[in-house]
Amino acid sequence: MTDTLPAQAVQDAVETVASHLHPVGSFDLADHPVPTGREEIWRFTPLKRLRGVHQDAPLDGDLVSVKVQAADGVTVATVGADNPLKGTSGYVPYERVSTRAWHAADKSLTVTVPQDTEVADSTIVTVTGTGTETATAGHAVIVAEPNSKATVVLQFEGSATFVDNVEVVVGDGAQLTVVSVQDWADDAVHHTHHHTQVGRDARFRHVAVSFGGDLVRMNTTVEYAGPGGEVELLGLYFADAGQHLEHRLFVDHNAPKTKSNVDYKGALQGKGAHSVWIGDVLIRKAAEGIETYESNRNLVLTDGCQADSVPNLEIETGEIVGAGHASTTGRFDDEQLFYLESRGVPEREARRLVVHGFFRDLIRRIGVPELEERLMAAVEAELEATVGLVPAGAAQ
Amino acid sequence: MATLEIRDLHVTVATDDGAKEILKGVDLTVKSGETHAIMGPNGSGKSTLAYSIAGHPKYTVSSGSVTLDGLNVLDMKVDERARAGLFLAMQYPVEVPGVSVANFLRTAKTALDGEAPKLRTWVKEVNTAMEKMSMDTAFAQRNVNEGFSGGEKKRNEIMQLELLNPKFAVLDETDSGLDIDALKVVADGVNRFRAQGDRGVLLITHYTRILRYIKPDFVHVFVNGRVAEEGGPALAEQLEAEGYDKYVKAATA
Structure with a gap:
């Protein structure tokens, strides 16, 4: 294990990180020059593999198809870019790709859960890429009106170069789960930003699952519209040879008595598998009585992988309940393998x-049973690829 | 009739100052139907012996042999040793997050038998094994050793011993940290295993307490990486009265 930081009292967890934790957003593209790769927010991303979406490559492709399975009581519509819901989450893009996507998307997909409506079934939006030649821009708004309860699953499949923004508004007292499954084909590039505004006493759970794609870069940001909001940000990724999977999180505790819990787990296998996890939490002066914890754990299954994991905590008030973070990146635990093997279980099976x-407990917390089964099967399929081919000594 | 034979076993462990020899020529023969107690002070190498027999990667055998019915155990991988009939009940059983006891047991049983157990009888067998160890059957759904108390972990080890029923069991300080009630439950489990008549037990312990419940056929005093004295059950009583002092002094003299 490296870089292990146990949960700790806020007093000794203070890390003052320059203002990149809350960069100033802007809709004006002129405010976002083409990144060089040296910028803090770009330094982990292989820009060359972005197919020019960070420069000026056209984003006018129409190479995705969208299929919607709306649960009873949930309204899903495709509307123009001038629709009044666009921008209601308070989102302002803070880097070039998302700003370009914002302007290039000529439609919006809107998902609305009416006030006081509780929906048991999931609403499933499947985005299937049909080609990578031209990049396609997208925009979606998910609104859970006050005191509603629903689950929305976004699924991404096929081949595409896709750049999009997803805005989420969780109304006062609402409970919303948004799951985003990046199950792309090997040649997909996906740059996305999910921004959520969490209402007073609302509960929001966001689950990011990244298995496929050549490159996935996902920004997940959260702010609060009032006190008492609770947020759980879960993530699961499995980077194979040559894959770049990047998850960047920012929780802006801008209101008192709010909570956030971030838990991301990833496994890496194969040469050039690269995962990046950035967990930024800002506790503003106004955010008294908040509680936050973030954790990222990586399991490195073979040689030749790289897992970058950077938790950042910026604290402007000490009047809080708790704040902490943990980050671990490790090989297989030899003791666990020994225990299983000592009962006759072959090494491959033990691994x-x-x-x-490693993934099971996290998957069980997603709370969408049909998805849980699918994800366990997906983990299984990933494991088929290389576990067991690892030489016995490699875990030491 | 099976025989576990350890001959002139030397084992080292890697330290910051290079390889350190822990076992310095261990000779021991355990036949099926026999229970051998290995007793010795802390740091004498008892646990190293247990782990070396099981094949823990931390320990390096520099010379000597371990054979099971003439087969070279040291050539076998950890799982192959288990399939050959060896079992180690660990002093500190390992937590395996996200893996349920039920899944673990079924996987182990399948590996040992070469085929999956029949579902209907298997669930019953597991439940029976748990009940015998006074474990709530709800344990089957919990993750392996996660959140188990010290006593629960030890009972879980002996439950596996009965369920998997190896030829030879090495019990590494299974008695440590147990209150008297838990000790009796654990000892009863070991005694049921022994009562089959054709199973061998290597009982490693620091204290004589467990020997009141599990009667050994042979007692070996283990000091400074080798067997310093051997005898029958009476030797345990002598150790209880006199302690290890005279052996430690003799070994360091």
Whole structure:
């Protein structure tokens, strides 16, 4: 294990990080010059593999198809870019790709859960890429009106170069789960920003699942519209050879008595597998009585992988309940493997069990049963690829 | 009739100052139907012996042999040793997050038998094994050793011993940290295993307490990486009265 920081009292967890935790957003593209790769927010991303979307490559492709399975009581519509819901989350893009996507998207997909409506079934939006030649821009707004309860699943499949922004508004007292499954084909590039505004006493759970794609870069940001909001940001990724999977989180505790819990787990296998996890939490002066914890754990299954994991905590008030973070990146636990093997379980099977177990608890917390099964199967399929081919000594 | 034979076993462990020899020529023969107690002070190498037999990667055998019915155990991988009939009940059983006891047991049983157990009888067998160890059957749904108390972990080890039923069991300080009630439950489990008549037990312990419940056929005093004295059950009583002092002094003299 490297870089292990246990949960700790805020007094000794203070890290003052320059203002990149809350860069100033702007809709004006002129405010976002083409990144060079040296910028703090770009330094982990292989720009060359972005197919020019960070420069001026056209974003006018129409190479995705969208299929919607709306749960009873939930309204899903495709509307023009001038629709009044666009921008209601308070989102302002803070880097070039998302700003370009914002302007290039000529439509919006809107998902609305009416006030006081509780919906048991999930609403599923499947975005299927049909080609990578021209980049396609997208925009979606998910609104859970006050005191509603619903689950929305976004699924991304196929081949595409896709740049999009997803805005989420969780009304006062609402409970919303948004799951985003990046299950792209190997040649997809996906740059996305999910921004959520969490209402007073609302509960929001966001689950990011990244398995496929050549490059996935996902920004997930959260702010609060009032006190008492609770946020859980869960993530699961499995980077294979040559894959770049990047998850950047920013929780802006801008209101008192709010909570956030971030838990991301990833496994890496194969040469050039690269994962990036950035967990930024800002506790503003006004945010008294808040509680935040973030954790990122990476399991490195073979040689030749790189897991970058950077938790940042910026604290402007000490009047809080708690703040902490943990980040671990490690090989298989030899003791766990030994224990299983000492009962007759072959090494390959023991490794499979351990990885399975590593993800299982997180998957069970998603709260969408049909998805949980699918994800366990997806983990299983990933494991088929290389676990067991690892030489016995590699875990030491 | 099976025989576990350890001959002139030397084992080192890597330290910051290079390889350190822990076992310095261990000779021991355990036949099926026999229970051998290995007793010795802390740091004498008892646990190293247990882990070396099981094949823990931390320990390097520099010379000597371990054979099971003539087969070279040291050539076998950890899982192959288990399939050959060896079992180690650990002093500190390991937590395996996200893997349920039920899943773990079924996987182990499948690996040992070469085929999956029949579902209907298997669930019953597991439940029976748990009940015998006074474990709530709800344990089957919990993650392996996660959140188990010290006593629960030890009972879980002996439950596996009965369920998987190896030829030879190495019990590494299974008695440590147990209150008297838990000790009796654990000892009863070991005694049921022994009562089959054709199973061998290597019982490693620091204290004589467990020997009141599990009667050994042979007692070996283990000091400074080798067997310093051997005898029958009476030797345990002598150790209880006199302690290890005279052996430690003799070994360091």
